Amino acid sequence: MDITAFLGEIITLFIMAFALGMDAFSVGLGMGLIRLRLKQIFSIGMTIGLFHMWMPLAGMMIGHFLSDTFGAIATYVGGGLLLFLGLQMIISSFKDDDQQRMITPVGFGLFIFALSVSLDSFSVGLSLGIYGAKTVMVILMFGIVSMVLSWIGLLLGRKVQNWLGTYSEVLGGCILLVFGVKLLFPL
Template sequence: MNHLQAITEILLMSFALGMDALSLSIGIGLGKIDRKTALQLCFSIGMFHVILTFAGLVFGNLVGYYLGALAQWFGALLLMGLGAHMLYSSLFGKEEAVKPIGNLFAMTLFSASVSLDALSVGFSLGLRSTAYGVVSALSFGCISMVLCAIGLFIGKRFSRSVGRYGEILGAIVLVGCGIKFLL
């Protein structure tokens, strides 16, 4: 495989993995999120993509076989719970900002669930060279950070025009993505 082909393959995988971050971040952006939290979320998602890819490289197919279904269920339930919380806060909470990623624990869980697919990709990257795996992991992290930022930006812009209905729509998007993960 030549270098251009390898770079193209890595970039395509990076964008494919980052699309979850993009779509879910649009849902988060529809709620109220400040700039500092948005930057922390982008960084957290990028770091989890790198860390979980490396974990996949290290632990290989055995762990992936046993944790694959569990990770999918965990991610789905987490997204549905986050969406349900956001929906409840939008409908029954005070008029103040709904913060779906309001604390470090929620942000960490959200980032890990968005990045779980990087773990399984890391398992398959273990069959390639170490350099290929390292470059892939770093690319996954950078691209997912950028796509998360784009998603938050799109969500925030859309939220301004639809207000509270945007928060409800964002919550429904998160619950829907969780259900999709289960199916």
Template sequence: MEQLTSLILLSIALGLDAFSVSLGMGLQAVRLKHAFVAGIVIGVFHIFMPGLGILLGKWLSVSASEWATLAGGVMLFGLGAYAVFASFTEKHSFSYRMTGVGIWLFALSVSIDSFPVGFSIGLREAEVWIYVLSFGVFSMVLTWAGFIIGRRAGGLLGTYSELLGGSILCALGLSAIF
């Protein structure tokens, strides 16, 4: 049960980055068709990026000693701390187009942080497919939710969702360390 809770919290934390960006983009009246496709592409990227990290982590954990779990926890905590501090800094808006290369850049930008998370999971004994599918599904759904809510709400939630996601990553990192 504890592992399931960690999986769900980690999936939400990774998806909140996509949620916060799509929330802001939803304020720009992105067509629902483009938002739908963006959610799918982001879900696929959130499967691919941590999947690569998990494979690399598993490869290293075979030859690594006991410090591997500590290293994974430190990476999670560091990524979470970065997200928390970034939520307090001034945002410089980068305009994405929801077609062509723009959608791929958008998906890469919100999923790149899932690579080190996957790496830290790969250092532990974990079911790869369960993790990466969970990351993909949660990211896809949270992206769609961000676009829909962004069309109807103000930008206040965007900052708080990034802060919440970073806090969850910090907590999971500390849990792995201690």
């Protein structure tokens, strides 16, 4: 393989990984507005990175004949999950601190959170399977970039949370709502 073709493929995959990872950054920014410890931020980023690895892998393995159907479904499911998470954050911000949130970025809530931001990488994986992209390079690039971007979003959200105080969780929920609506109703 020619070195320029190889570098071109790496740059293309990085741009795709960055675009997909911006979902994780945006949602991480909103979720970072909840009081999270650094250990939680680390595990959230790792989980999102892993989801961004196995979702495109699953997409690549399933094949191109399903890409049109599952591409739209994945977008709608991801948008619905983000709407649900955003509403849940807004509602829980008006409750006493002693009451538990329905979904938090721990345990099953972390699974839902990571799934919501990685569903689009499934449909991209389907598309990349058509073109015969290098599987290992794709999943590593997608996983690492989304993990780093989610960490940046979570840490930035955590910093902003200190400035906004009690309104930060409402703002975080609104960010998730807007992002969910954007996925459900693209312009």
